[in-house]
Amino acid sequence: MTKELVYAGKTKNVFALNNGNYELEFKDDVTGKDGVFDPGENSVGLSIDGVGAINLKMTTLFFKILQEKGIKTHFVSSNFDETTMEVLPASPFGQGLEVICRYKAVGSFYRRYSEYVELGADLPAYVEMTFKNDDKGDPLVTKDALVALEVMSAEQYDAIKKMTQDITRVVADEIADRGLDLYDIKFEFGYDANGEVILIDEIASGNMRVYRNGEYIEPLELNKLFFAYTES
Numbered sequence: 001m002t003k004e005l006v007y008a009g010k011t012k013n014v015f016a017l018n019n020g021n022y023e024l025e026f027k028d029d030v031t032g033k034d035g036v037f038d039p040g041e042n043s044v045g046l047s048i049d050g051v052g053a054i055n056l057k058m059t060t061l062f063f064k065i066l067q068e069k070g071i072k073t074h075f076v077s078s079n080f081d082e083t084t085m086e087v088l089p090a091s092p093f094g095q096g097l098e099v100i101c102r103y104k105a106v107g108s109f110y111r112r113y114s115e116y117v118e119l120g121a122d123l124p125a126y127v128e129m130t131f132k133n134d135d136k137g138d139p140l141v142t143k144d145a146l147v148a149l150e151v152m153s154a155e156q157y158d159a160i161k162k163m164t165q166d167i168t169r170v171v172a173d174e175i176a177d178r179g180l181d182l183y184d185i186k187f188e189f190g191y192d193a194n195g196e197v198i199l200i201d202e203i204a205s206g207n208m209r210v211y212r213n214g215e216y217i218e219p220l221e222l223n224k225l226f227f228a229y230t231e232s
Contacts, residue, residue, distance in 0.1 A: 026052035055204040062203040090190030094151040096132030101168040104183040
């Protein structure tokens with residue numbers, strides 16, 4: 001099958017396939033600063049051998065679980081030898097949107113609202129959305145603004161919110177099976193030719209904040225713990 005590079009991203013390359021689908025090539029490049037891995041950074045800081053393969057492995061596992069549960073994603077298949085994933089075509093919302101689901105008050109949520117909430121307080125699967133814009137610090141955006149700006153319809157927003165909460169519950173249960181606690185996670189969604197919302201991109205350790213006995217687990221360590229349980 002022939003393919004053409006259409007986008008070179010920070011951690012993935014995107015190719016157009018001649019069957020109308022796309023191929024994501026997972027790279028070993030990771031975001032960070034001064035040679036230190038940091039999933040919160042906006043630029044590539046270093047390369048780590050094998051990280052692309054393990055991100056693909058985790059993404060594939062979760063996407064297959066979601067498929068079994070009837071939750072729509074862009075996933076078609078994975079090729080672990082080539083570290084690639086074939087996906088269905090999907091359009092992004094606006095110029096890119098991230099959707100966060102929070103079970104605990106940590107990170108930017110706590111920094112914004114620390115006078116109203118204690119660090120680590122429980123949250124009811126709280127969903128918020130941000131525009132992907134490095135220069136503006138990925139600003140928060142409300143449902144009303146998304147509809148007014150014609151980024152999405154009110155119905156699409158409601159669908160994304162419900163899907164986000166459902167998917168987060170699936171991930172949290174898998175994490176809990178390993179004796180770990182999911183505090184928050186971020187996703188990306190798109191829509192197909194019929195306007196139906198689908199989960200896109202990946203579900204990997206760098207997109208979630210996981211703790212064990214109240215202690216934060218770095219993404220690379222999370223990969224080891226997660227698959228040590230899976231393969232035991």
